[in-house]
Structures are given as structure tokens and as C-alpha cells.
Amino acid sequence: MTFHYRFGPADLMRCRFSISPRWETQEAVRVLLDPRRHAYHLPWLRQIRAAAAGLDLRPLWLLMPRAGHNPDFLSPPPAGPSVTFEEELARVRAADPQAAEDDLRRSLVCTPGALESEAGQRMLADPARAVQELADLMEAAWHALVAPHWPRLRALLEADILFHSRRLAAGGLEALFDGLHPDLRWSGDTLTIDRRNHHDRSLDGQGLLLMPSAFVWPEVVGGYDPPWQPTLAYPARGIGALWTASAGPTPRALARLLGRARADVLCALSDPASTTALAHRLGLAPSTVSSHLKALQGAGLLVASRHGHQILYERTPLAIALTAGPTAGA
Structure with missing residues (x-):
């Protein structure tokens, strides 16, 4: 049928x-x-x-x-x-x-x-x-x-x-x-x-x-x-990782380059997400996450697109390469 x-x-x-x-x-x-x-x-x-x-x-x-x-x-x-x-x-x-x-x-x-x-x-x-x-x-x-x-x-x-x-x-x-x-x-x-x-x-x-x-x-x-x-x-795509913790530690070299907080935000964007969603995921204030997102976007590491009333951020190819670097814990 x-x-x-x-x-x-x-x-x-x-x-x-x-x-x-x-x-x-x-x-x-x-x-x-x-x-x-x-x-x-x-x-x-x-x-x-x-x-x-x-x-x-x-x-x-x-x-x-x-x-x-x-x-x-x-x-x-x-x-x-x-x-x-x-x-x-x-x-x-x-x-x-x-x-x-x-x-x-x-x-x-x-x-x-x-x-x-x-x-x-x-x-x-x-x-x-x-x-x-x-x-x-x-x-x-x-x-x-x-x-x-x-x-x-x-x-x-x-x-x-x-x-x-x-x-x-x-x-x-x-x-x-x-x-x-x-x-x-x-x-x-x-x-x-x-x-x-x-x-x-x-x-x-x-x-x-x-x-x-x-x-x-x-x-x-x-x-x-x-x-x-x-x-x-x-x-929806990606439900296998929906309830899991973030995927591993932030690369040490990336944390030294960007600062720990901004590197954590960048690594948390394995899929496009809004400021509110990232704040919830990282346990940070939305205003803090918003500041990091703007800085990362200004550096060419993120692009933003609008969906309804939400703005979603995702990594650029350069950011993807950076977050895929060595993953030894900091």
C-alpha cells in the first residue's frame, strides 16, 4: 500500500x-x-x-x-x-x-x-x-x-x-x-x-x-x-548525536589561537545553530555567546543565515579545517 x-x-x-x-x-x-x-x-x-x-x-x-x-x-x-x-x-x-x-x-x-x-x-x-x-x-x-x-x-x-x-x-x-x-x-x-x-x-x-x-x-x-x-x-538529520555530549575536547592549538571560550564556541558548531541554542549547549549567557559569534564571523570563520525569526551560524571551510586539527586536550 x-x-x-x-x-x-x-x-x-x-x-x-x-x-x-x-x-x-x-x-x-x-x-x-x-x-x-x-x-x-x-x-x-x-x-x-x-x-x-x-x-x-x-x-x-x-x-x-x-x-x-x-x-x-x-x-x-x-x-x-x-x-x-x-x-x-x-x-x-x-x-x-x-x-x-x-x-x-x-x-x-x-x-x-x-x-x-x-x-x-x-x-x-x-x-x-x-x-x-x-x-x-x-x-x-x-x-x-x-x-x-x-x-x-x-x-x-x-x-x-x-x-x-x-x-x-x-x-x-x-x-x-x-x-x-x-x-x-x-x-x-x-x-x-x-x-x-x-x-x-x-x-x-x-x-x-x-x-x-x-x-x-x-x-x-x-x-x-x-x-x-x-x-x-x-x-531530522543528526539525531544519533542529539543527546550526546560535545564531540571531544577543543584542540589545544586552536584554544591558544582564538582563546578557550571562542574556540569552544567554534567547536560546538558541528551543525548550524542559533545563539540561544549554543548558549544552552555550552552553559553560557546568550550575550556572551553572541559576542563570540560576532568576533568569529568577523574573522571569516562563520557565516550566518536567517531562518524565520532565527539566525543560524555555521562554520566556513577554514573553520572546519581548524576544528579538525589535533585533538589533544588542553
Whole structure:
């Protein structure tokens, strides 16, 4: 079985990337439902164990079938390239109860026994209340599981978007989809996703929203029925190193050349990152990191590019060569 997204001429110009903190929260909750499948996230699972124990995630898990429909009203595609969790949650809370009831029923029937369960019947009996209670639970999950780690997660997702935006600019959609996920195939005007169920949709000028995700690994997820914008969530690059410490000590010679603090900042930029993300990664004040970044950029060791409201810094070829030098500890 397959998913098909069929592109028209207008859709080729309307593909965009976005980051969704609400999506990452939903998928973090899904990881807790089956943590054995997510070895990359074991360090995170250990860190959030106590916080997760204080949450009753069963109502959300009931709406996460292994195969089948997930309620669209709980995860509307982000309206812009850089939205806050609060903005996304407001859209969830504004869901139409009648549409939510149909969404809930379609999801519950995909899990044996869920429709007849007490929790399932309670949702369907009062969908307006169910919307608000599920939103409350999603908000609690955000604060407990994802928000403390959001600077690190956002840096990973922003770096992924920068990488794939360049592939798109250099080679078009064929080059983009060729490197996005092994389950994707681009042929003619159609993107095909290998999946257990069938979905065939013409984009009709809406284009395709592309969302990198840390927690969706190893899957690629396509979906959303009209009127939602067609969306594809895929595993972000670099998640294998997401929860690891920085890669080794700063080269001694580089520390002598630049000073320890600036050398540490340069070595921490293994992937493009914002000032805030680097400050979180290094345990420094954002103002301090900003000063070092400007100095390194002025010396020709960094370039900056804008993504939404964020400015991402990355190393130039000269900086890459310098940071790859001898790595004996200082």
C-alpha cells in the first residue's frame, strides 16, 4: 500500500519547511508508548523518567493507533515557519467539537477495544470537553517532556531545514526527496510513500509542508485530510548525536589561537545553530555567546543565515579545517 501526493505546477512553488513544537510533543508522547523502538532517545528517556511518571498519558495513547487514523484536530499543521507551542495549542483548543467527534471516532476504531472503552465513550459523549482535556494534557506533556530540551531540539531541526533547503535550491524536488527518507520516491509529478494503508491526494495548489522531527524516527509520516494542508513529517538529520555530549575536547592549538571560550564556541558548531541554542549547549549567557559569534564571523570563520525569526551560524571551510586539527586536550 502507498501514499501518493500529486503535484501540479502551482504546488512546485509552494513547498515549505516548518518546525512544530506541538508535533514534537505529540511524538515524544508516542515514544513513551513504545520506548523500545527508540534507542536514540534512551538518554532523554532517563532524564524525563520522573516527570513522565507524573503524567497520565493514557487518553492521548488511546488516540495513537499502531496503524490507522490519528486525530487531525490534535495536530494541525503549523501556520508559519516558526510558531510557538502556545500558538499551536490555541488552534487545538479552537477545534470544532462536531468535527472533533468524527475525528475521535475514526481514531478510536483503529485500536481494538478503544471505541467501547470507558475513556473512549467519555470522549464521544462530550467532544467539546474532550478537546479541552486533551489540550490540557498536551500542554502538561510539553512542559514536562519537551520544553526543558527545546533549545537543543530546535537547533537540530533548524540545522536540518538549512541543509535540505540547500538541496532543494541546488537540485529541485527530485534532489530533496531523494535524500529525505528511504521510503520516499519521486517520479514525474508524484511523491510516493511506502505505507501499510492507502492515501491518494492531489495537492491542488496548496503545496506540501515539510516538517523535520526528532521523535518521529524511524518513520516518515504523511497525512492530513482536507481542509488541512498536506504535510510530511520526516526524521531530522543528526539525531544519533542529539543527546550526546560535545564531540571531544577543543584542540589545544586552536584554544591558544582564538582563546578557550571562542574556540569552544567554534567547536560546538558541528551543525548550524542559533545563539540561544549554543548558549544552552555550552552553559553560557546568550550575550556572551553572541559576542563570540560576532568576533568569529568577523574573522571569516562563520557565516550566518536567517531562518524565520532565527539566525543560524555555521562554520566556513577554514573553520572546519581548524576544528579538525589535533585533538589533544588542553
